[in-house]
Amino acid sequence: MFDCGMYMGYLDHRRYPDFSLISKSNDFNNALSYIIITHFHMDHIGALPYFTEVCGYDGPVYMMYPTKALAPLMLEDYLRVMVDQRGEEEQFTSENIVQCMKKVIAVDLKQTVQVDKDLQIRAYHAGHVLGAVMICAKVEDVAIVYTGDYNMTPDRHLGAAQIDRLRLDLVIIESTYARTVRDSKYAREREFLKAIHKLVASEGNVLIPTFALGRAQELYILLDDY
Structure with missing residues (x-):
């Protein structure tokens, strides 16, 4: 599974993905082998502690080192602002965040990781924010790229997204501002x-x-x- 975020438009359980689509019996460990996180924004990690500690997913979670460092800060800040100050329904706790982060395996940019005998992943710089990556995943001779959020406009501290020339069977691409025309x-x-x-x-x-x-x-x- 790529990313495990929340939709910020609701204040209750509707913020989360419908995890029953992964497993009708809620047996997520048989239905799902790995989670790969592209970056630390809440629409990409906000449901992660809920999925691992409340729903019971117990497998590995892959992310970059900066994402591993900043994700718990983002999640704790969410609890402080949305739950403590605004009274949102609590879906996970600070202890859930701690236990969730113990499942994380941190990887480097452009490090090829042989996840198991079938799956290989490689992370490419996505721009956007510190530690944000696009993921190339290969299973045998099939290759896909999942972009997460990416930025092709060079900025002053991260630069534009960069990726190798790849022969791909599928691209899953974000489209947040696809219909937005901006000034230069x-x-x-x-x-x-x-x-x-x-x-x-x-x-x-x-x-x-x-x-x-x-x-x-x-x-x-x-x-x-x-």
Whole structure:
């Protein structure tokens, strides 16, 4: 299974995938052998402690080293904000997060991992956020790529996604902004900096909300360059 996230539009169990589609009898360990996580955002890891510690999946979970470091911080922050402060229905606990992370096997970028005699995986830089990867999975002579979230526009601290030339049988690709037409990166940065310059010049204060971890660093570097 690639990624195990939650949908942030609900405040109850509907946030999670319908895991019954994997196993009608809830015997997930016979139905599923591995979980591979592409990055630490909640729509990709938010259901992971629930699936491993509440539903009972006990197999390995593969992710990159930065994702392993940041995932528990994201999950704990979710509990603090959504459960403790906003009263959302609790689906997993801090102890569940600790036990879940014990199942994690961390891998390096472009490290070829022979998961078992049939399955081989290799992670490629996806841009997006620190540790985000696209996964190439091979079973015998069949190869697929699952992109997760990726970014083809070079930025100041991560750079654009990179992947080898591959002969593939299937690509599973994210399409979050597929129908969105944006101004150029240069134009957006120019308008952002003009607005800040105008406020600071008039001795105003600037507050910049960044809704997802990994965005603030790019803004810091942009402002420092300016």
